[in-house]
Amino acid sequence: MTESASAAVIAERLVAIRSGIAERTSRDVVIVAVTKSQPTSVIDEAVAAGVAVIGENYAQEVRDKADALQRARAHGVEVHFIGQLQTNKVRLVAPLVDVVQSVDRLSLVAELARRAPGIRVCIQVNTSGGLGRGGCEPETVPTLVGAARSAGLVVDGLMTVGPVGGDVVSLRRSFAMVRDLADSLGLSVRSMGMSDDHLIAVEEGSTMVRIGTALVGSRS
Ligand SMILES: *Cc1c(COP(=O)(O)O)cnc(C)c1O
Numbered sequence: 001m002t003e004s005a006s007a008a009v010i011a012e013r014l015v016a017i018r019s020g021i022a023e024r025t026s027r028d029v030v031i032v033a034v035t036k037s038q039p040t041s042v043i044d045e046a047v048a049a050g051v052a053v054i055g056e057n058y059a060q061e062v063r064d065k066a067d068a069l070q071r072a073r074a075h076g077v078e079v080h081f082i083g084q085l086q087t088n089k090v091r092l093v094a095p096l097v098d099v100v101q102s103v104d105r106l107s108l109v110a111e112l113a114r115r116a117p118g119i120r121v122c123i124q125v126n127t128s129g130g131l132g133r134g135g136c137e138p139e140t141v142p143t144l145v146g147a148a149r150s151a152g153l154v155v156d157g158l159m160t161v162g163p164v165g166g167d168v169v170s171l172r173r174s175f176a177m178v179r180d181l182a183d184s185l186g187l188s189v190r191s192m193g194m195s196d197d198h199l200i201a202v203e204e205g206s207t208m209v210r211i212g213t214a215l216v217g218s219r220s
Pocket residue numbers: 034036057082083161193194195196210211212213214
């Protein structure tokens with residue numbers, strides 16, 4: 001078993017990640033600390049290290065970590081749900097998060113509007129053509145944004161997961177597509193980039209990167 005990351009280690013890595021980003025853009029880029037599959041204590045360590053947003057992927061884990069997530073929120077840290085969300089798990093997840101970044105279908109919009117009126121969301125876009133990572137087709141984004149707004153949700157922006165194992169050219173294409181889509185819809189948040197590709201994402205216009213392993217270490 002490996003030791004999970006301490007606040008001091010996370011703080012040091014935050015500095016390095018921030019400076020890498022600052023070399024590439026003068027935009028404000030929010031760093032989401034992805035604590036999925038990490039011990040609950042990592043949430044407290046990340047908060048102590050000064051992260052502004054915690055990201056979690058799995059409904060069950062959100063429930064198991066509810067106390068730590070609520071402590072984080074009490075410190076002014078936002079909690080974002082970034083994983084695929086089954087409609088029947090909305091009731092469980094919504095009270096514990098500030099933003100659902102992974103909205104990708106009408107049924108999820110409807111259930112969020114019912115269980116969490118006015119909640120903030122991002123629409124997740126599938127930019128790689130790959131199956132199983134979630135996200136709607138790019139052509140569907142305007143419809144989903146409109147539906148979410150009509151249902152009273154607050155649409156912060158768009159989210160994407162770049163092509164897994166993709167080369168630089170396909171990563172850039174994927175991130176640029178989301179940037180252009182967000183621009184055309186007047187949406188400010190472009191949540192794109194993970195540990196391995198966040199610098200490319202920042203070069204292509206990311207305003208929010210979701211960093212797990214590079215910040216809090218490898219997952220169990
Ligand atoms: C796991 C995950 C991340 C973080 O991945 P790392 O490679 O560990 O940085 C970011 N976004 C989503 C949607 C994820 O599932």
